[in-house]
Amino acid sequence: MQLTKYLKVKKLAGALNLNNSQAVSEIFDKTKCDFLEDLSKKIINDKNSKKFGDLIAFAFWIRKKNIFSIKKKNYNNEIRTGRGLTFHITPSNVALNFAYSFVVSFISGNTNIVRVSNRDFEQNKIFFKILNNILKKKKYLLIKKSNIFIQYKYDNLISEKLSSMCDNRIIWGSDKTINQMRKFNLKPSCMEVLFPDKYSLSIINLNNIKKTNDKKLREIAFKFFNDSFLFNQNSCTSPHLIIWLGKSNSNYFKFWNILDSLASNNKNFYLTDKNVYDKFDKFCQISAKNNNVSASKITSKLYRMILSKLPKDISNLRHGDGYFFEFFTNKLENIKLNLNAKIQTVTYFGLKKIEFKKFIRSKKPIGINRIVPVGRASEFNEFWDGYDLVRVLSKKIELR
């Protein structure tokens, strides 16, 4: 039975024979890894790909070398197989997120239906052109018949149908989408992986910043910039709040100057008239009501507000488009944050992993999913939002 025959969806690549359970494999199946290696090479060598950093980064991530190191590091000697068919509902606003979602389920041994955003992303077009070419190869016939990438205008009937037949369902935000999709029945055995709306922040040790030389400071600022300005600071991994440990010093001001000039000179950071207006509007709205803002600064691209107190709910402290909240305290232990809040990523600089280990053990921050160094906020890997994705999307057959 062919999926596209009875549902009104547009096929971008692949096909899906729903009776094709032989396509479910062990995790890190050899043919699948070969296929990813092939895909990676073709993307890297394609002259159109070069313009798109995100496409190249993806290609590097799926190289055999990387996939093997993931396997070796975390899943070696484990006999696991896919759970069956995964249905992916991927974000409308981020190109290529669907591809990561696909790969992680694919190497976990599953067959896949991937709903791709209806927006025309140039890098997606390049991706599908290359993918379709590779899928023509005879040795990948089974892969072609068991994975499909589709687009459809949001439609309850289609979503309901696809939800009813999958064994894993992955939904990439928002809260609204998740609530909407939850109205549909899943198979009783279906596994759900959900990525609801999340908030991200940074913790930076000013005592280290103080000792940093100019070159290193530039490097940190650049990394921080890349973390923050992915999708105009609207990515779930972009920090909105910076918690500074220690006192401000001359390097602190330098840091902001560097960031400001990076924001001013980066072509990818573009604000429309409406963005500019809304940002100013948000600034005035917060200012009007909040007495906890002790200082604020508006430069041509960045808005900053220093808070004298952290509110209970920090999730409102966000706007995007180059808008930061700052809070000063002295030690990691003294951060009085609602740790049950929906925090996804904490990026840090000037702190040791061991300090966070202590922090996690003593505070049990159930709302935090990732703690990674500044510069690595958007680095996707097999652990995401608190899930060990390969293990969640596959099953272990017990054998005694």
Next chain:
Amino acid sequence: MSKSINKNYGEIFQEEKIFHLSKYEKNIFLKFHLNKLTNYHKDNCFEYKNICKNLGYNKQLKDVELGKLPFIPVSLFKNLDLKSVKENKIIKVMNSSGTTNNKVSRIFLDKENSTNQVQVLKRIFSEVTKFEQRVPMLIIDNKERVFKKESFSARSAAFFGFSKFGRDYTFLINNKGQADTKILKSFLKKNINQKILIFGFTDSIWKDFFTNQDVLKIKPDLKDATIIHGGGWKKLEAEKISTNKFKDFVAKNFNISSNKVINYYGMIEQTGSIFFECEKNDYFHTSIFSDIIVRNKDLKELGKNKKGFIQLLSVLPTSYPGHSLLTEDIGIVLGEDDCNCGKKGKYFKVLGRVKKSEIRGCSDAID
């Protein structure tokens, strides 16, 4: 909260002329009053004070240039109740139609502010129309919609504002939402050879009057009419109807000279200090009570002939901090003091509203 801004503040609106001050004189006049107003609102509106503080205006303002005065976004009135007078002084709350997620602006007026609005509107209106007394008024709208009790909308505000210049109010649109030609015929017959005023929102006056098939069949002779319309071109733009096309069509079909078809620009947040097109060009003119500054994307002041956000200044708002507002409109200042219509002050065009943009980010899969 302190007392009224100044016991005799209303006197500034008694100026004999309102389009006569040169750039230099007007600047002195506005600078004095707008500095004073900013301080007054800071002292009397807690939220406004907080905003000013975060914008870097901690101290009392003195002699701050117009371009350096604080401004707030006009949409703020949709999210906050901003007022600079005690609750019991408020006699009227005006609501604008909402465009941003259907929220409406709430503008709080006390008696003084309300009186001054009417006063200034009157002055500007009679200067433009040259009406010496009230004239019969045809309104291209439905009476019930305008008089709707529940809310004082932009529709009602515009009608009540302009109604001060009319009499024998006749509403053209019946309850079925259609132009009633019987009403039209009898109105015109009754007022033959008399000056009349026709008023409506730009899109309704176009759709329900000028291009209405029944009206076109009658082809009323409007040689004695003055047509005032406003509210924006958004809907007509979509149909590719430009100002010139609009004027030409009306002039050709209704025997009215195009300088009697007058567009206005104004917003409920600054009712009273309204801008009319001049008779020579389709430029909006600032009176001595208001001014315009165009700003770029860094919100820095731009000179003439440059496109940007429109900031409007007005000496009218005293009961709410609306004297300096950043609008969501994009416009261009074309000159100052030298329009060939003879009016002093800045003149400008409105090019449209900032466009809604796509949200970028990794969520919201439903699209």
